[in-house]
Amino acid sequence: MKYLILILTIAAFTSIILGFTLEVAYSQKLIGFGVVVVFFVIFPLFSYHRWKGKDPKDYMLTKENLDKMRENQKRR
Template sequence: MKILGLAILIAISIGFYFRLTGDLLTGDRIIGLSVLATVFILMPIFLVVRWRGKKLEDYTLSEKNMKKMREKGID
């Protein structure tokens, strides 16, 4: 995941370099593909890795969690 993130950052940097040297179309394409890779590849991998081992009910507002909040004085 770190290697993929680093590769995407390098690609975005290369895209901006192309834009600065005058090749706007190529630079925009590289930046666009890097953003798409971030959204559709890197972000889902990140979410799966961070979500693994956690229970969804710990992060939702259920009656059980509302009771806990009331008992602790968090309104």
Template structure:
């Protein structure tokens, strides 16, 4: 998954960079390349990256509920100087 994310990221950046490079000569194609690169970055790469980072994690550990607030209070009370 990490290799796929790396390939997707660099291909989106290269596509947008190529669009900026050719925008002076061929305006419609340059804008198309920039748009496709940005769309690929936000519609394909970002959801894949978020899925990869959150896979196997418990969401309840990151939510503020009564139990987690009590854990934080106990932790800070025990580590005060």
């Protein structure tokens, strides 16, 4: 998964850079394709890869987590 994300990222940014540098009729399409791939393919894959196996409740501001944070502040 890590290598797929890396390859797609390189391809998308290459497409964006080539779209800005090349003087061809479809340069705007290259830029658009790169942006679409970054936001609709790479970002969700990266998010899934990084959050796999973790509990989202640990990162939410619930009453229990706020109480833990306040207790940790009092200890310091």
